[in-house]
Amino acid sequence: MKKVTINSVATYAGVSKKTVSRVLNNEPNVSPATREKVLKVFKELDYTPNPIARGLARNRSFIIGCLYDNPSKSYITRVQSGALEACHKHNYNLLIHPCELRGEALIENIEHLLTTSRLDGMVLTPPFSDSQELIAFLKRKKIHFARVASAIEDKDSISVRSNDEQGAFEITEHLIKLGHTSIAFIKGHPDHSATEQRFSGYQRALTVHNIEFDSELVAEGNFSYHSGADSAKEILDLQPTPSAVFASNDYMAAAVLKLATQRQLQVPKDISIAGFDNAPIARHIWPGLTTIAQPVEEMTRQAVEQLILQISDEQTSVYQATLEAKLITRESTAKHLVDD
Amino acid sequence: MKKVTINSVATYAGVSKKTVSRVLNNEPNVSPATREKVLKVFKELDYTPNPIARGLARNRSFIIGCLYDNPSKSYITRVQSGALEACHKHNYNLLIHPCELRGEALIENIEHLLTTSRLDGMVLTPPFSDSQELIAFLKRKKIHFARVASAIEDKDSISVRSNDEQGAFEITEHLIKLGHTSIAFIKGHPDHSATEQRFSGYQRALTVHNIEFDSELVAEGNFSYHSGADSAKEILDLQPTPSAVFASNDYMAAAVLKLATQRQLQVPKDISIAGFDNAPIARHIWPGLTTIAQPVEEMTRQAVEQLILQISDEQTSVYQATLEAKLITRESTAKHLVDD
DNA sequence: CCACATTCTGACACCGGTGTCATAATGTGG
DNA sequence: CCACATTATGACACCGGTGTCAGAATGTGG
Numbered sequence: 231m232k233k234v235t236i237n238s239v240a241t242y243a244g245v246s247k248k249t250v251s252r253v254l255n256n257e258p259n260v261s262p263a264t265r266e267k268v269l270k271v272f273k274e275l276d277y278t279p280n281p282i283a284r285g286l287a288r289n290r291s292f293i294i295g296c297l298y299d300n301p302s303k304s305y306i307t308r309v310q311s312g313a314l315e316a317c318h319k320h321n322y323n324l325l326i327h328p329c330e331l332r333g334e335a336l337i338e339n340i341e342h343l344l345t346t347s348r349l350d351g352m353v354l355t356p357p358f359s360d361s362q363e364l365i366a367f368l369k370r371k372k373i374h375f376a377r378v379a380s381a382i383e384d385k386d387s388i389s390v391r392s393n394d395e396q397g398a399f400e401i402t403e404h405l406i407k408l409g410h411t412s413i414a415f416i417k418g419h420p421d422h423s424a425t426e427q428r429f430s431g432y433q434r435a436l437t438v439h440n441i442e443f444d445s446e447l448v449a450e451g452n453f454s455y456h457s458g459a460d461s462a463k464e465i466l467d468l469q470p471t472p473s474a475v476f477a478s479n480d481y482m483a484a485a486v487l488k489l490a491t492q493r494q495l496q497v498p499k500d501i502s503i504a505g506f507d508n509a510p511i512a513r514h515i516w517p518g519l520t521t522i523a524q525p526v527e528e529m530t531r532q533a534v535e536q537l538i539l540q541i542s543d544e545q546t547s548v549y550q551a552t553l554e555a556k557l558i559t560r561e562s563t564a565k566h567l568v569d570d
Numbered sequence: 571m572k573k574v575t576i577n578s579v580a581t582y583a584g585v586s587k588k589t590v591s592r593v594l595n596n597e598p599n600v601s602p603a604t605r606e607k608v609l610k611v612f613k614e615l616d617y618t619p620n621p622i623a624r625g626l627a628r629n630r631s632f633i634i635g636c637l638y639d640n641p642s643k644s645y646i647t648r649v650q651s652g653a654l655e656a657c658h659k660h661n662y663n664l665l666i667h668p669c670e671l672r673g674e675a676l677i678e679n680i681e682h683l684l685t686t687s688r689l690d691g692m693v694l695t696p697p698f699s700d701s702q703e704l705i706a707f708l709k710r711k712k713i714h715f716a717r718v719a720s721a722i723e724d725k726d727s728i729s730v731r732s733n734d735e736q737g738a739f740e741i742t743e744h745l746i747k748l749g750h751t752s753i754a755f756i757k758g759h760p761d762h763s764a765t766e767q768r769f770s771g772y773q774r775a776l777t778v779h780n781i782e783f784d785s786e787l788v789a790e791g792n793f794s795y796h797s798g799a800d801s802a803k804e805i806l807d808l809q810p811t812p813s814a815v816f817a818s819n820d821y822m823a824a825a826v827l828k829l830a831t832q833r834q835l836q837v838p839k840d841i842s843i844a845g846f847d848n849a850p851i852a853r854h855i856w857p858g859l860t861t862i863a864q865p866v867e868e869m870t871r872q873a874v875e876q877l878i879l880q881i882s883d884e885q886t887s888v889y890q891a892t893l894e895a896k897l898i899t900r901e902s903t904a905k906h907l908v909d910d
Numbered sequence: 911c912c913a914c915a916t917t918c919t920g921a922c923a924c925c926g927g928t929g930t931c932a933t934a935a936t937g938t939g940g
Numbered sequence: 941c942c943a944c945a946t947t948a949t950g951a952c953a954c955c956g957g958t959g960t961c962a963g964a965a966t967g968t969g970g
Contacts (some may be wrong), residue, residue, distance in 0.1 A: 235926055246950040251928060259948055261936095278681070278711065281688045282631060283926030285622045286955050292686055293633075293665065303647045303850065314668060323687045325633065325665045328654060341618070346632055347663045348621045371618065455854055481854070488856040510643065514795055514821070515855050516828040575956055586920040591958060599918055623956030626925050 234275045243271040254279055285348065294534060295325045295349040297340075297358045301419065301454035302481055304509040305526060309355050309378065312530030320538045325349065331357050331421055337367050344371065351375060351537045353530065357421040359389070374541050376533040379526075381423030388540065389550045390533040394424050394506075397522035397555030398431025399438075401504050402476055404520070404557060406439045409566035410474040410502060412447065416461045416486070418478035419452040428478045428506060447472055451482045458482025462489040473501060473566045480505035480512045483519050487562065498564035508558055517561030525553045574615045583611040594619055625688065634874060635665045635689040637680075637698045641759065641794035642821055644849040645866060649695050649718065652870030660878045665689065671697050671761055677707050684711065691715060691877045693870065697761040699729070714881050716873040719866075721763030728880065729890045730873040734764050734846075737862035737895030738771025739778075741844050742816055744860070744897060746779045749906035750814040750842060752787065756801040756826070758818035759792040768818045768846060787812055791822045798822025802829040813841060813906045820845035820852045823859050827902065838904035848898055857901030865893045 232238070236254075240247045245264060252260045253268040260268075271277070285291045296313050300306055310326065317324045325347060329339050343349070351374035358364055359380035365387065368375050376388035405413050415432050418425035429448075436443050446468065449461035458477060462485050465475055477483035483505030487497055495501050497517055505512055508523035532551060539545035572578070576594075580587045585604060592600045593608040600608075611617070625631045636653050640646055650666065657664045665687060669679050683689070691714035698704055699720035705727065708715050716728035745753050755772050758765035769788075776783050786808065789801035798817060802825050805815055817823035823845030827837055835841050837857055845852055848863035872891060879885035 237926075247927075248929090248950060248952095249948085252949090255928085259946095261948060264948080276710070278684055280626075280926055281684075281686055282622055282625045282629075283955090284928075286620075286626050286926080286957085287928040289622075289955070291622060303644065307643045307647060310666065314666070321686060323665050323667065323683070325663050326650065326654070327663065343663070344618055344621075346621055346661060370616070455850070484854050488854065491856040510795070511851065511854060514824050514828065514851060516831040577956075587957075588920060588922095588959090589918085592919090595958085599916095601918065604918080620956055623925090624958075626927085626956080627958040629925070 234277045236277075236279065239268065239271050239275060239277050242275060243268050291348040291350050292322050293325050293347065293349055294322050294537065295327055295343065295347070295352045296355070297352055298326075298328050298355045299331050299357060300355065301452060301457075302479060302507075302509070304481075304511065305453075305479075305507065306355075308509075308526040309353075309530045312527035313353055313534045315527070316531045316534035316538065319535070320542075322350070322538060331361065336361075337363065340364065340367065344373070349373065350541050353378060353534055353537065355379065355530070356424060357419070360423045374537055376537040376540075378529050378533045379424060381427060386548060388533060388536045388548055390529045390536075390553065391551075392524050392529060392553045392555045394427040394524070394555065395431040395434070397506065397524065397557070398428040398476075398478075399435045400431075400555075400557050401506070401520070401522050402432045402435035403439070404559065405474045405476060405502060405504060405563060406435060406441065408474075408502065408563060409568075410472075411441050411566075412444075412470070412472040412474070413441075414447040414449065414465045414468070414472040414475045416449045416451045416458060416465070416475065416477040416482050418482075420450075422453070425478060432476060451478060453479050453481065455481040455485050458485030459489065462486040466490060466493060466495075471501065474504070474563070475501065476504045477506070479507050480509040480519055480521055483521070483562075484511050484515055487515060487517075487519070498562055499567070502563040502566070504563055512558075512560070520557075520559045520561075520563040523556045523558050525555075529553055574617045576619065579608065579611050579615060579617050582615060583608050631688040631690050632662050633665050633687065633689055634662050634877065635667050635683065635687070635692045636695070637692055638666075638668050638695045639671050639697060640695065641792060641797075642819060642847075642849070644821075644851065645793075645819075645847065646695075648849075648866040649693075649870045652867035653693055653874045655867070656871045656874035656878065659875070660882075662690070662878060671701065676701075677703065680704065680707065684713070689713065690881050693718060693874055693877065695719065695870070696764060697759070700763045714877055716877040716880075718870050718873045719764060721767060726888060728873060728876045728888055730869045730876075730893065731891075732864050732869060732893045732895045734767040734864070734895065735771040735774070737846065737864065737897070738768040738816075738818075739775045740771075740895075740897050741846070741860070741862050742772045742775035743779070744899065745814045745816065745842060745844060745903060746775060746781065748814075748842065748903060749908075750812075751781050751906075752784075752810070752812040752814070753781075754787040754789065754805045754808070754812040754815045756789045756791040756798060756805070756815065756817040756822050758822075760790075762793070765818060772816060791818060793819050793821065795821040795825050798825030799829065802826040806830060806833060806835075811841065814844070814903070815841065816844045816846075818846055820847045820849040820859055820861055823861070823902075824851050824855055827855060827857075827859070838902055839907070842903040842906070844903055852898075852900070860897075860899045860901075860903040863896045863898050865895075869893055 355378045359377035451457040505519045505521040512519035536549040695718045699717035791797040791801045845859045845861040852859040876889040
């Protein structure tokens with residue numbers, strides 16, 4: 231059985247390639263009779279147009295690439311979900327490409343990706359959205375891209391972020407208002423700009439409420455559950471034990487909760503725990519985690535949507551937006567009861 | 571600035587297109603001098619070959635599509651991770667395509683996907699790996715595909731699964747050996763063949779150990795945390811309360827654990843809980859969940875690898891494998907203490 | 911130095927569509 | 941019924957690479 235191409239359809243229907251192409255793309259100026267005839271042949275021959283040939287002619291692949299390097303799986307899932315929503319709305323598809331930020335191999339890796347698959351645009355998620363090197367490379371190669379949750383400024387490229395510093399400030403303030411003064415903090419991955427921002431929101435809240443910053447209370451994490459478990463151990467071993475812990479994401483907060491529970495500490499009676507992101511795990515555990523809802527899906531959705539508009543030349547101005555992060559209180563934080 | 575194509579490179583280097591193409595693909599029979607010259611021009615002009623044109627000529631896209639419709643996000647993450655490993659090893663890329671199994675729109679949806687992006691092959695994850703309709707469609711369209719975790723037999727297509735029935739049998743037997751006789755069960759999504767298999771393993775263990783099956787103890791879930799929460803309520807409201815619960819996946823088990831803890835039940839002292847999959851959440855909560863480790867990544871990795879071999883014509887026989895599921899005991903299950 | 915094998919190289923068709931433009935068919939008003 | 945506008949259709953080049961094959965350049969043995 232021979233492959234069915236536009237030529238076979240044309241011959242079979244007794245029309246030219248171009249007319250078949252017109253029917254294919256719902257172009258005007260085709261008589262109803264001809265259109266019917268061609269459509270019938272489509273069915274008869276079970277014809278599927280070749281997207282590659284079409285892509286070559288139009289210089290489009292209708293594929294967006296999503297770049298990530300993130301220890302938090304749920305973050306990636308949410309990113310994908312937002313990106314897919316925008317892609318499918320505009321008949322685009324999503325290609326995923328995890329890779330490592332570190333090492334000079336990055337540019338080489340992306341270059342190889344572009345040699346392998348033509349991408350109409352790329353979504354950069356943290357930490358790539360902050361990589362000046364990558365941004366410069368993509369500009370040089372004239373690849374459209376959009377940045378998600380980036381801290382750096384770049385007037386020329388699409389960027390959608392949320393206000394992490396403010397979110398961290400609010401959740402810290404929430405703990406302070408509950409009477410906590412000894413609040414431990416677990417940092418995120420040093421390559422991610424969110425890490426610095428959340429830390430700085432934490433510090434600002436302390437300052438505003440006249441609580442002295444104590445570097446002893448700060449542990450280094452990297453957004454993974456595992457790193458949270460290590461930090462949790464550090465923090466819970468402190469004497470005196472802090473009365474509250476604010477972890478830079480929910481995975482690490484969950485790790486603190488697990489260790490605390492293992493050690494017979496009651497949360498939140500003995501110790502309050504707060505996270506960040508509002509990842510699914512925050513409501514899958516007991517007690518549920520007080521956290522900051524970061525609109526990951528929405529950020530990505532907007533970023534990809536704007537990216538597609540830019541690719542289609544329907545948007546000339548560069549979209550830049552900051553979405554709000556919102557405090558969600560659950561059972562893991564409560565009033566600090568002073569020990570008798 | 572004009573676009574850099576193979577023609578510009580050829581002209582600039584003073585050779586033919588074909589010679590440039592040879593250098594590009596590391597083909598033999600190019601004199602070292604010529605090769606050097608062309609490579610230098612690549613750099614000078616910052617040339618990136620156009621993957622679409624290449625794809626058209628070779629009739630290849632080097633893209634694999636991954637189809638899924640699964641309420642468990644972590645399952646998808648694991649699938650992707652295994653698929654990506656195989657793809658990158660062979661210089662392929664992965665395009666993800668979530669869509670709904672139900673409704674006649676499925677075939678239309680896939681047809682549209684194939685019209686939009688040329689895919690060299692597709693990985694079908696549950697519940698698609700069990701869809702006869704989809705399998706027939708892909709065969710008709712002569713699209714290569716591999717099935718992951720499917721229960722149905724199809725001699726013509728690649729399939730990698732794990733032994734769910736046996737896994738469910740073992741974990742149920744584990745509970746029985748701990749002295750439990752009243753073991754509740756939460757079913758998975760009815761569209762997934764794993765649901766039936768796990769249920770049947772549970773029943774077989776009861777039979778083998780002379781425990782009467784009680785349909786009162788069976789709740790209907792759908793693999794989502796939310797459905798697990800509903801089932802948990804049903805089960806914990808039973809009088810007398812069962813002494814153990816086996817949920818068809820870890821998310822639902824986590825939901826049971828959460829509700830039990832909320833109700834002041836001690837796990838595993840008052841009630842034992844077991845899950846399935848060994849999802850990350852199984853070890854992120856306290857007590858950790860006893861579960862069956864299903865090699866999701868490995869299944870998908872093997873499936874995609876074989877798929878790529880088949881696409882490349884390096885493999886003519888159809889690979890079919892069943893991997894072992896393994897019992898992992900954690901803190902959520904313990905000896906049943908008879909109430910005094 | 912010649913006959914022959916081997917290594918390089920390029921001309922050209924082709925992959926399967928789309929864009930441009932000329933021309934054929936049809937419609938409309940006077 | 942004609943002049944003209946409008947709609948419908950097809951011829952052909954083109955997108956940017958790869959495959960085939962012929963011919964040129966070079967190497968080898970006698």
